Amino acid sequence: DAGITQSPRYKITETGRQVTLMCHQTWSHSYMFWYRQDLGHGLRLIYYSAAADITDKGEVPDGYVVSRSKTENFPLTLESATRSQTSVYFCASSRDRGREQYFGPGTRLTVT
Amino acid sequence: AQSVTQLGSHVSVSEGALVLLRCNYSSSVPPYLFWYVQYPNQGLQLLLKYTSAATLVKGINGFEAEFKKSETSFHLTKPSAHMSDAAEYFCAVSEGDFGGSQGNLIFGKGTKLSVKP
Numbered sequence: 001d002a003g004i005t006q007s008p009r010y011k012i013t014e015t016g017r018q019v020t021l022m023c024h025q026t027w028s029h030s031y032m033f034w035y036r037q038d039l040g041h042g043l044r045l046i047y048y049s050a051a052a053d054i055t056d057k058g059e060v061p062d063g064y065v066v067s068r069s070k071t072e073n074f075p076l077t078l079e080s081a082t083r084s085q086t087s088v089y090f091c092a093s094s095r096d097r098g099r100e101q102y103f104g105p106g107t108r109l110t111v112t
Numbered sequence: 113a114q115s116v117t118q119l120g121s122h123v124s125v126s127e128g129a130l131v132l133l134r135c136n137y138s139s140s141v142p143p144y145l146f147w148y149v150q151y152p153n154q155g156l157q158l159l160l161k162y163t164s165a166a167t168l169v170k171g172i173n174g175f176e177a178e179f180k181k182s183e184t185s186f187h188l189t190k191p192s193a194h195m196s197d198a199a200e201y202f203c204a205v206s207e208g209d210f211g212g213s214q215g216n217l218i219f220g221k222g223t224k225l226s227v228k229p
Contacts, residue, residue, distance in 0.1 A: 042221040098206040103155035
């Protein structure tokens, strides 16, 4: 049971470059989420999706783009990376809204 | 609006001592409540959940939490700390299946637990 996976686990990119973080879940969960985790800010929701082709903004969506063409995949794209986007990014999935979320291992992104 | 407050960003206990991590929430409707644990360089792992059944909830690794509506609290406890319990712990709340809410989880800022030998 693979669960929820993220790739890459570590990424270094330069300011202005586009980078895509991948998230894949094998449970056929309807809901998927992207968070960033920063010291002093805890977990902040970037975007979430209730189903394929349905996405919505979270608390900190600026500078990020998401898509969800298939239930199992929820990629997060930084269109033009900035140093302030250096963070650890977590993907999560949930069977239904308000229910427990299951987290991937995270991607540590450094923007130089 | 929902919110979660975890009292104490850092808690230190001795091995074998009681672990008590505090969580208070605000919610306009009966909530669902969760505790997660995060070990270094890992994602968050669900420890336990309250979804309006029994008010005392048992989780993995010997942890339990009690939902107290009158105190709007959901504190996490473990009778005897192990070195392996050293991690960061997050409390989260949602408004469950009730209408008028996105149903997303709202997380506390986390409490880092240190265990001294």
